[in-house]
Amino acid sequence: MSGLTREDVTGMILSAKRQAGFTWEGIAEKIGMSPVWTHSAAMGMNAMSQDKASAITEILGLPQEAALILQESPTKIWEQTVPTDPCIYRLYEIVGVYGPTIKALIHEKFGDGIMSAIDFDMSVTRVENPKGDRVKIEMSGKYLAYNAW
Amino acid sequence: MSGLTREDVTGMILSAKRQAGFTWEGIAEKIGMSPVWTHSAAMGMNAMSQDKASAITEILGLPQEAALILQESPTKIWEQTVPTDPCIYRLYEIVGVYGPTIKALIHEKFGDGIMSAIDFDMSVTRVENPKGDRVKIEMSGKYLAYNAW
Amino acid sequence: MSGLTREDVTGMILSAKRQAGFTWEGIAEKIGMSPVWTHSAAMGMNAMSQDKASAITEILGLPQEAALILQESPTKIWEQTVPTDPCIYRLYEIVGVYGPTIKALIHEKFGDGIMSAIDFDMSVTRVENPKGDRVKIEMSGKYLAYNAW
Amino acid sequence: MSGLTREDVTGMILSAKRQAGFTWEGIAEKIGMSPVWTHSAAMGMNAMSQDKASAITEILGLPQEAALILQESPTKIWEQTVPTDPCIYRLYEIVGVYGPTIKALIHEKFGDGIMSAIDFDMSVTRVENPKGDRVKIEMSGKYLAYNAW
Amino acid sequence: MSGLTREDVTGMILSAKRQAGFTWEGIAEKIGMSPVWTHSAAMGMNAMSQDKASAITEILGLPQEAALILQESPTKIWEQTVPTDPCIYRLYEIVGVYGPTIKALIHEKFGDGIMSAIDFDMSVTRVENPKGDRVKIEMSGKYLAYNAW
Amino acid sequence: MSGLTREDVTGMILSAKRQAGFTWEGIAEKIGMSPVWTHSAAMGMNAMSQDKASAITEILGLPQEAALILQESPTKIWEQTVPTDPCIYRLYEIVGVYGPTIKALIHEKFGDGIMSAIDFDMSVTRVENPKGDRVKIEMSGKYLAYNAW
Amino acid sequence: MSGLTREDVTGMILSAKRQAGFTWEGIAEKIGMSPVWTHSAAMGMNAMSQDKASAITEILGLPQEAALILQESPTKIWEQTVPTDPCIYRLYEIVGVYGPTIKALIHEKFGDGIMSAIDFDMSVTRVENPKGDRVKIEMSGKYLAYNAW
Amino acid sequence: MSGLTREDVTGMILSAKRQAGFTWEGIAEKIGMSPVWTHSAAMGMNAMSQDKASAITEILGLPQEAALILQESPTKIWEQTVPTDPCIYRLYEIVGVYGPTIKALIHEKFGDGIMSAIDFDMSVTRVENPKGDRVKIEMSGKYLAYNAW
Amino acid sequence: MSGLTREDVTGMILSAKRQAGFTWEGIAEKIGMSPVWTHSAAMGMNAMSQDKASAITEILGLPQEAALILQESPTKIWEQTVPTDPCIYRLYEIVGVYGPTIKALIHEKFGDGIMSAIDFDMSVTRVENPKGDRVKIEMSGKYLAYNAW
Amino acid sequence: MSGLTREDVTGMILSAKRQAGFTWEGIAEKIGMSPVWTHSAAMGMNAMSQDKASAITEILGLPQEAALILQESPTKIWEQTVPTDPCIYRLYEIVGVYGPTIKALIHEKFGDGIMSAIDFDMSVTRVENPKGDRVKIEMSGKYLAYNAW
The missing domain is CATH 3.30.1160.10 (Cyanate lyase, C-terminal domain)
Incomplete structure (x- = not known):
């Protein structure tokens, strides 16, 4: 009832990227931003401007609603106080x-x-x-x- | 009975540096190393080679024993899992x-x-x-x- | 051998303030700063400029070395992740x-x-x-x- | 069987707000409360009086049961002892x-x-x-x- | 140089009480307060008014400075998040x-x-x-x- | 396949109570126990005797199996070491x-x-x-x- | 000024036991208690009655004050939530x-x-x-x- | 697709035991083991031999696959560092x-x-x-x- | 919509291994790697090369997509800071x-x-x-x- | 009054080893044990037999009491749940x-x-x-x- 969530959008991006065989560097170039920022915003650790959100949505074939969510200010959460990876x-x-x-x-x-x-x-x-x-x-x-x- | 400790040497370095009006950049230059490494080794987060340990000891007027301790492999400990500073x-x-x-x-x-x-x-x-x-x-x-x- | 520490200076300030019967508001006014900043800097949570450090040292009768320490950038540490007070x-x-x-x-x-x-x-x-x-x-x-x- | 939960109501409010293009300030004004309190109560960190709960329910087109839940005393829980955002x-x-x-x-x-x-x-x-x-x-x-x- | 601390005063009270053979109930009665409050304030978990601080200081034969410290607002700290006793x-x-x-x-x-x-x-x-x-x-x-x- | 759980029963009790407009005091009186014990047992923090479990089941219109579960010795778990509410x-x-x-x-x-x-x-x-x-x-x-x- | 502490008494007991070559079983037998209780009380995890405190004090040659402390209700503290030994x-x-x-x-x-x-x-x-x-x-x-x- | 899990088997055992009105002591006797070991293995804290796994599966009417899972070496996990029950x-x-x-x-x-x-x-x-x-x-x-x- | 996850692939491997009656040593031998590395990569703690991923997928009868996922760099996470097993x-x-x-x-x-x-x-x-x-x-x-x- | 502690003995060993210019391998050879065990026992993580304790005491010139302490069963404590070094x-x-x-x-x-x-x-x-x-x-x-x- 409440539409897509951030997690849905992150999952869609990873899946579309894998199917299209894109790299983060390639996606970043297409939307005219750096690879670090692009990955970070795609993973929900930064908010996109309207045009960047539209661009990435189009490139990866995501639904319109995804572009709205990518523009929202994310709450940045990491679960592990000390990362194990x-x-x-x-x-x-x-x-x-x-x-x-x-x-x-x-x-x-x-x-x-x-x-x-x-x-x-x-x-x-x-x-x-x-x-x-x-x-x-x-x-x-x-x-x-x-x-x- | 067991002589100087790492903590003693760190304290001596900070005190001697303050009294001499040195900077970390200045000390680093004198011993021919980078400022990051120099500060880190002086604070007990890296071990010095014999010549660097002798050099810093001489420059700051520390006792001979300090040079020995600066060459030992330190156990790197930080107390705060999440730093507050x-x-x-x-x-x-x-x-x-x-x-x-x-x-x-x-x-x-x-x-x-x-x-x-x-x-x-x-x-x-x-x-x-x-x-x-x-x-x-x-x-x-x-x-x-x-x-x- | 390494002179006064931050903790020494904090203790001296609290003791001198008690003996002189000063308030934080009074001390702040004397050095021309706000009470919040003044208390915070006196407790080692902010660094003082040279003139403020000299002023408070003089007002409270602290030794010269205290003024030097009050100008250093403190490492801000709080011990309790969740405060109990x-x-x-x-x-x-x-x-x-x-x-x-x-x-x-x-x-x-x-x-x-x-x-x-x-x-x-x-x-x-x-x-x-x-x-x-x-x-x-x-x-x-x-x-x-x-x-x- | 047990009807709506707090989480359902929070999700409905966020979704309806997004679709209607409302702001928290706008919603707050409509129900005659401050933006801070309004957001906080909508997110389940404060309980609403009957008239405020009815007002927000009507404005956002929520079901009747939502108004009942918004009046209950919430158990205020935050998961992160130290917030990462x-x-x-x-x-x-x-x-x-x-x-x-x-x-x-x-x-x-x-x-x-x-x-x-x-x-x-x-x-x-x-x-x-x-x-x-x-x-x-x-x-x-x-x-x-x-x-x- | 900075005089007595809270911990000193707490230690003095416990020692004087043991030597005098007093009970908390007895001390509470002498200063006209409840046993719970009296123990709590003596242990540094509550501040005393001037007359209660003077009374307890006199009864237990503590130095004058102790009465001043007993009137200060204590910072209430407990070390164990989950008490083991x-x-x-x-x-x-x-x-x-x-x-x-x-x-x-x-x-x-x-x-x-x-x-x-x-x-x-x-x-x-x-x-x-x-x-x-x-x-x-x-x-x-x-x-x-x-x-x- | 394994029937009702404690959580199901707790949810049913809260829902039935809300729909019937009962209070904890009212329910407690009907089953002849104190409000503290009644709420606590209903929330799974105490076990009920057979007659109390039957009584509350009947009053709130719960299924027979609920009465069996209310008689079992619950494992008392609280998630938050330090409660945030x-x-x-x-x-x-x-x-x-x-x-x-x-x-x-x-x-x-x-x-x-x-x-x-x-x-x-x-x-x-x-x-x-x-x-x-x-x-x-x-x-x-x-x-x-x-x-x- | 405040006399012996629990820690002093524990240290004295361990030292006297080592010098006398006693075992816990031996000490327990001498004071007529079990080895578990005897060790536990000697380490400050249980309080002794007056006669047991006197007995152990005499056997190990401890000062009079130790017997008083051994009779006090200890606050049982263990530092490690999960023991490493x-x-x-x-x-x-x-x-x-x-x-x-x-x-x-x-x-x-x-x-x-x-x-x-x-x-x-x-x-x-x-x-x-x-x-x-x-x-x-x-x-x-x-x-x-x-x-x- | 991957069949039963340990959690499924545990749930089935508890449910079958409740419906059959068995006790742990009774089940233990039937499979010829102690009650402590029997409960522990049934809850996934110990592995069963083939014959014990078959016996308990038959007694409680569990599916064949359950007997296989009961023979695997369980990973013993407890969630609460300090148990609250x-x-x-x-x-x-x-x-x-x-x-x-x-x-x-x-x-x-x-x-x-x-x-x-x-x-x-x-x-x-x-x-x-x-x-x-x-x-x-x-x-x-x-x-x-x-x-x- | 986003296909298989790491967890799915891990579950499939464990299930297929159990049904086929394979051992880790056996699987390792078949793909020409050591048992330690093979188990670790199968559990998502190491990435496989293309040929090893294809080999294990074929041996265990997993879908094609599994081979892609087994080649990705896994994020290595362990939940328990201190393991309880x-x-x-x-x-x-x-x-x-x-x-x-x-x-x-x-x-x-x-x-x-x-x-x-x-x-x-x-x-x-x-x-x-x-x-x-x-x-x-x-x-x-x-x-x-x-x-x- | 209670003589040497484990920490004293550890400090003495490290100091004597540094002054004598010994290695762990060398010490281990002299007492006829492996280097791993020798270091571990010297650091208080294992107990020595009487002859090994005497041998190491003699080699490093430690006092007699040290040999007694090295034979006691140490309580093995590590402070950092997750080591930072x-x-x-x-x-x-x-x-x-x-x-x-x-x-x-x-x-x-x-x-x-x-x-x-x-x-x-x-x-x-x-x-x-x-x-x-x-x-x-x-x-x-x-x-x-x-x-x-």
Whole structure:
């Protein structure tokens, strides 16, 4: 009675992508956005603008209602406080080991504040290397200074 | 009776750095290493080689025993499963929101595997921007493919 | 050997305030800041500028080293995931009950984004009321829109 | 056999609102209540009086049974001890950072007691600002003094 | 340098009580308060008025500074989310088993609201019974109705 | 294939009660038991004797099988270690704040032992009061002395 | 200033026992109690009567004050929700695996109720067996029937 | 498509037992095993041999496939780290209070090792007692000595 | 609409294996891989190459789509932070007891680094022994040295 | 007053080993035991026999009392439910990923039972490999069959 849910739309996207043989990079290019943002928005971790939602809906052959849902502000939930998947856990471990270091260097370079996770972007690239190719992750977030009043 | 501990050495480094008015970038340059690694090793999250341990000990005027301890393999412990400091929490949040996306893109670009957090390096830089300067974090880790046997 | 710690300074401030019979409102007025920010910085949850650190050090008769520590970027740690003190728990309960509502209204009024807890200020006031005086808490944080890239 | 549940009614309200293109502010105005309370009661975090339940049922075209359920005292449950959604987490962070400060100022201004979260109201408004508009949250709760006996 | 702490005062009270051979009931009677409140305030779970703090300080031969600390608003902390002591656990179990029942009956008798734990009092008495004496606990808290606005 | 479950019976009772317009007090009176016990047993937190199970089944028009299930020893499970509902949380808070006090007074009045939560009864009543009516909760449990052997 | 603590007394007992070369069985016999109860009371998990406290104090050469502390009602605290020591964990595992079975058989043999952990005793014995000797643990607790009222 | 599950078989056993009016003791006798083991295996906490699985399947009129499932090695899972049911919690409490004592006595009587929870058996019996009948639980597990190599 | 899931494929494999009377060792031999890897990949803890996925699909008579899913990179999730099944718990216990020892010996033999869990293989074998057969687990992982930069 | 503790002895061993420039392998050889067992017993995770305790005490120049403590049955405690150190975490991850596989293969090869973690031994060796040396861990534990009774 209440129509599609976010989970339905996520399932449809994954299924249509598998059947069409698309990659995230390919889909991202088609809608003119980065692969990181595109995957994230498709999985319900970011909201799409009207035109991006229409574009992805058309490309993957989803119903009209899906475009509406892709524009809503999602409630971002992750179930595992500590992720068990080894690929994601390594990122968690990096935060544990290097978090205080990143904090110290932000304070040294900028002052008392943080890197925003909202006004934020990221890329993941493959870097060739004779000793074994490397994953390169680049994050950029606006510096936000603590307010004093 | 059992001499200095890791905690003692960390405290001595922070105190000597404050009194000398050094920065992490400055100390890193003096010992010929990156600021991220230097801070991390000084805080007991990485082990130093003999020459780096001697160099930092000399620069900061620490006792000989400190150089020995800085060369030991530390047991890396963080107390808070979810970090409360806002600057570090934002990094945890990024893992929660974008972790599955990074995983999906690594699989798309490399195959079934992960980015190593051991054969790994990182930098933190300040990027000028008219709308507000940005923190740039670059991580690079060797791709490790899952073994099948 | 490593001088004063944050905890020492916090203890000194509380002790000096008690002996001098000061209030937080009084101290705040003397250093020209709000009571919320002043208490928070004194307790190690915010960093002071040089002049505010000097001012409070002088007013309360603290040693010079205290002023240096009050200017450092503190690592903000709270031990209890769910606070047990009834006065603080009620605030946690408000977040549990009304958090999704605040989120929905921010999205309705602004779009997909959040209220910053960094570019942020707050006041606590007493409002007279014949049925019983009321506590008024006013928070103001910059709206931050999610980036798409 | 046991008729509608709270979850059914919440789903119906969200679906009807989306189809009718209503806003929470619009619905709130129609039933003569504030947007915060209206959203909260519609989501099952507050009970409605008979006339408000009838009004919202009529406006959104819900079945009669829905009005009965909206009048029942809901059991207020939130699943995540620490909320992961960034918009809601920032509120949790504010409680962690400023909770002890709010407590100290309530005690200074009122005596030993708390701000009620039951005899309580709240508003969320948009404040224009040349440096970026701000979210303003105002809470008001009755002061309750600890009893001694 | 910062004088007595709450913990010091609690320890002094317990020690002085043991040496003097007092009971909580006896101390309560001497200061004109109930045994429940008296024990609770002596253990740092409630604040004393000036005259009660002076009275107990005098009776137990504590230093002047103790009276000041007994008047401060304590931060109420319990370490164990689920208490292990069998005597206290049984109370926790009663909340688990009968909590929803108490809620249902409050709603039936009063409407949508709660029993205050702040405007609250309690007694513990021994009731003789041929099948074995019984512990009687009586709690009374002001009914607080949820506000709608 | 395996017939009704406890959850089915609980749902049927709530639904039948709502349709019949009964109160818990009314049902309790009809089966000659207290409202606390009646609600608790109906919700699956206590087992009924054969005659009480038959009585409530008849009054609410439930199927025969329901009476059998109401006589079984339920496994008492509560999902939330710390309850979030404000009405139930206040009871948890009372255990946290006053639990050690109740323990101390039981020891003072009885010796080393506890109040039973099994050989136990409870009532909830409304007490009129010009400053606002009060909820009165009375618990009575048999004193059990620790055995030494 | 506040004299001996429970922890002091526990430490003294362990030290004196080691120096005297006593066993728990030997100490238990000397004070005329069982080894289980004796160890448990010596470790602060049970209170001693005056004569047993005097006896053990004399046997082990402890100061007078220790006898007083051994008579106080201890607050029973265990730090690990799930014990890590393999010998103790196996007992926890038995509760996990066989707990529902014990419950089912108690209900079958007695009715709706529990085995008391207060009016309770236990023994640990060695049983010779050609396939390897066995540990035998016997527990006996009074059956307590749930009250209905 | 994948046939019966463990949960299905458990449900069938409970239902058939209720309809047949059997007791666990009765079923156990019919298959020639102890009541503790029989209940435990029927609930999926132990695997049955082929003949016991056939016997119980025949007695209770279960389908053939059930006998196969009852022979598989179950994965033993309990959801609640700390059990809430009062009857099972008391066993958990006994482990908390007496676990270190059992460990100490095993070490005193056997040496450095544990009681096996695998090569293990248990009985639950009713012991008549004029002061109230008692539950007797007897556990026997093979002593396993720690290996040194 | 979105076809088979991982869970479906896992269920099909277990069911087909049971009906065919295969063992893991047998299936592993048929597809030319080790039993550990084969079980792990079949349960969704490792991804298969195209030919292995085709082989197992054919052997067990699974639909074509299953082969596609078996090739996808699974998200490795385990629900229980501490496993309750005794067979798996013992492995967890070994990590708790011997983890620091393994770490110390790796550091002694290799330097500052770890054993990879990605470039990793394992076998489980039965070793005959007159005192009782033994389970032998052999793990081999590439040594990864911490990077310094 | 109560002499040395386990922690004291552990600290002494680590300090003496560092000063003497010993390795674990060297110490193990001197006392005629394996390196894994030697490190584990030295760190308080296993008890030593009298001769091994005397040997290690003599080799490292520890006081006589240390030998007594090394012979006591230690209570094995690890603080972190999920270890954060990357070297130890990888072992935890292996249990999470491969635990159910090890269980399935044990059942296939032996029947319903487990690998003992008590009658257990382990080795850690370095295996040369042109693609990078490998860590080899071999565990061997006695198979224990579940008892049926």
